Amino acid sequence: MNRSIRISWLAALVAAPLAAPGLAADKLPNVVVLATGGTIAGAAGSDVQAAYTSGQVGVEQLLAAVPQAKKLASLRGEQISNIGSQDMNDEVWLKLARRVNELAAQADVDGIVITHGTDTIEETGYFLNLVVKTKKPVVLTAAMRPSTALSADGPLNFFNAVGVAANKDAAGRGVLVVVNDWIHGASSLTKANTTAVQTFLSPLRGLVGTVNYGECEFYRGPVGRNTLDSEFSLDGVTALPRVDIVMAHANMDGALVDAAAAAGAKGVIVAGVGNGNMTRAALDALAAQAKKGVVCVRSTRVASGRVGRNVEVDDDKLSLVASDDLNPQKARVLLRLALLKPRSLADIQKLFVEY
Ligand code: ASP
Numbered sequence: 001m002n003r004s005i006r007i008s009w010l011a012a013l014v015a016a017p018l019a020a021p022g023l024a025a026d027k028l029p030n031v032v033v034l035a036t037g038g039t040i041a042g043a044a045g046s047d048v049q050a051a052y053t054s055g056q057v058g059v060e061q062l063l064a065a066v067p068q069a070k071k072l073a074s075l076r077g078e079q080i081s082n083i084g085s086q087d088m089n090d091e092v093w094l095k096l097a098r099r100v101n102e103l104a105a106q107a108d109v110d111g112i113v114i115t116h117g118t119d120t121i122e123e124t125g126y127f128l129n130l131v132v133k134t135k136k137p138v139v140l141t142a143a144m145r146p147s148t149a150l151s152a153d154g155p156l157n158f159f160n161a162v163g164v165a166a167n168k169d170a171a172g173r174g175v176l177v178v179v180n181d182w183i184h185g186a187s188s189l190t191k192a193n194t195t196a197v198q199t200f201l202s203p204l205r206g207l208v209g210t211v212n213y214g215e216c217e218f219y220r221g222p223v224g225r226n227t228l229d230s231e232f233s234l235d236g237v238t239a240l241p242r243v244d245i246v247m248a249h250a251n252m253d254g255a256l257v258d259a260a261a262a263a264g265a266k267g268v269i270v271a272g273v274g275n276g277n278m279t280r281a282a283l284d285a286l287a288a289q290a291k292k293g294v295v296c297v298r299s300t301r302v303a304s305g306r307v308g309r310n311v312e313v314d315d316d317k318l319s320l321v322a323s324d325d326l327n328p329q330k331a332r333v334l335l336r337l338a339l340l341k342p343r344s345l346a347d348i349q350k351l352f353v354e355y
Contacts, residue, residue, distance in 0.1 A: 029110035029166040031073035032103050035059035036092060036124075037083040038117025040154040042146030052146040054084030054117055062115060065147065066155045066162075072214050073111070073166040085117025085142075088124060090240050096124070097131045097234055104134035111137040111165030115158065118142040118191055118199060121177060125186030126330045129175040129226045130337055130355065131234050137170035138227075140177045140186070144197045153180065153197050156213075163214030170216065173208055174226035183209040185222030187355070190327055192303065203304035204325050224355050232337045241339040243267035245328045247301055248278040254285020257296075267295040267335045271328040276300050276307035287318040295339065295348060299323035299331045309349070319345055324352045 035041060037055030041062060044052035057065075059077035069075060080099065081092045096114070103109045116124055125140045132138055141161035143154035161178040164170050175186040179200050188205035209218035225231075244260035248270055260268045270286060272278050276298030278286070290296040298320055300307050309315045309322040323331040331352070338351050 028072070028074045030108055031075055031111045031113055031162055031165045032109055033059060033063060033075055033077040033113045033115065033162075034080050034096065034099060034103075035062060035077060035115045036081045036085070036088075036096065036117075038085050038115060038119075038121075038142050039146050040115050040117075040141070040143035040158065041082060042084075042143075043148045044146050047148055047150040052148070054086075054146075055082040057147050058082065059115075062147075062154075062158065066158050069159050069162040072159070072162045075162065080114075083117075085120040085124070088117070088120045093124065093127055093240075094234060094237070097128055100128060100132045100138055101134070101234075104132065104136050104138070109136070111139065111167075111170070113158070113161045113165045114138070114140045115161075116140050116142050118144060118179070120329075121179075122186070122189050122191060122327075123329050123333055125175050125177045125189070127333050127337075129186040129222075129224075130230045130232045130334070132175065132227055133233070135172045135228060137165045137167065137173075138175045139165040139170070140175070142177075142179055144195065144199060159214055160211040164211055164216055167216045169218050172221070173218070174222035174224075176208060176222075178211060181210055181212055182207055183211055183216070183218070185224075187222055187224045187226065187326075187330065190303070201304075204306070226355075230355070232340075237340060240336045241266040243269060243332045243335045243339070245269045245271055245332055248272045248282060250279075252279045252282045254281050254288075257282060257285040257289060261289045261292070261294050265294065266339050267297065267332075269297045269299050269323070269328045269331045269335065271301040272298050272307065273301060275305070275311050276322060277312055283313065283318070286320065290319040295321065295335060295345070297321040297323050297331050297335060297352070299326060299328040301328070321345060321349050321352060326352060326355075 041057040042054040043056040177184045188202035193199040205223045244265040246256045306325045
């Protein structure tokens with residue numbers, strides 16, 4: 001649907017100067033904006049209605065709607081996709097990762113901002129964190145409210161993301177996600193609320209920094225191997241192996257674990273209860289699939305916390321992998337990349353600790 005957008009924040013356009021005082025526009029860092037869709041590019045019929053459609057606003061409109069960002073960087077945009085991130089898929093991931101690598105290799109690109117939906121931003125961010133090969137800032141951003149909403153959060157999130165991508169101190173910190181004034185490491189953040197603007201948390205690893213109207217404060221680097229330090233590469237990769245996630249619950253049987261394997265999954269992540277636990281029946285099914293060569297990982301449906309090896313489950317005996325502090329959706333990203341080549345279970349377990 002290509003409706004004509006009434007962007008409430010477009011209406012508030014002010015005559016922003018093109019460069020910060022004393023800084024010529026041609027001295028500003030060059031930041032490329034790759035747009036993929038999401039609520040940040042979403043539109044509703046009115047500024048106070050909950051129903052809306054993601055991915056309605058193109059990258060040029062996004063850039064035009066935040067002219068203040070041109071004070072921070074010289075910007076140009078490319079449209080990679082325009083979808084709600086609930087529809088994020090391997091085709092877009094591969095295209096996006098390749099484009100980031102191409103752009104990052106160019107001397108006249110200083111940083112990259114990616115606009116994305118909030119639903120799967122943690123997965124895309126973590127995927128890029130593992131496969132892009134650059135120290136230059138790669139910063140994802142998003143919004144919880146569509147561009148047409150009263151108090152839309154997209155413009156300031158975008159402005160802040162540009163501020164981070166244009167900041168030399170953001171380099172070498174892995175792929176970052178900037179939403180609601182917080183700078184998260186892609187490996188650590190998770191969406192924690194369905195509608196609130198303050199939805200993203202980095203529950204175990206903490207924030208990489210904060211950003212206030214484009215002014216950055218960095219606390220630390222990201223935890224876990226990433227970007228140039230990552231062994232994963234998309235060279236020659238045209239498809240990623242199937243890995244499914246099965247949610248554990250009371251009275252669970254092994255049917256969905258078996259169904260995943262029957263559907264062709266090379267790996268199964270169980271979003272376990274507590275410390276990666278599940279019923280005896282589910283565990284039996286999982287161990288049986290592990291014996292047949294499906295890589296089976298115990299993660300957790302709990303919002304935060306590590307899943308350790310051999311706590312209540314004998315991983316050594318059942319040939320299972322513990323997800324350490326990766327939630328199920330991030331465990332799935334890592335396992336898909338890990339399965340691009342043959343590896344022992346011990347090697348895969350090591351990846352979960354290192355990344
Ligand atoms: N469903 C939307 C998306 O992920 C939600 C958002 O962006 O906030 O694209």
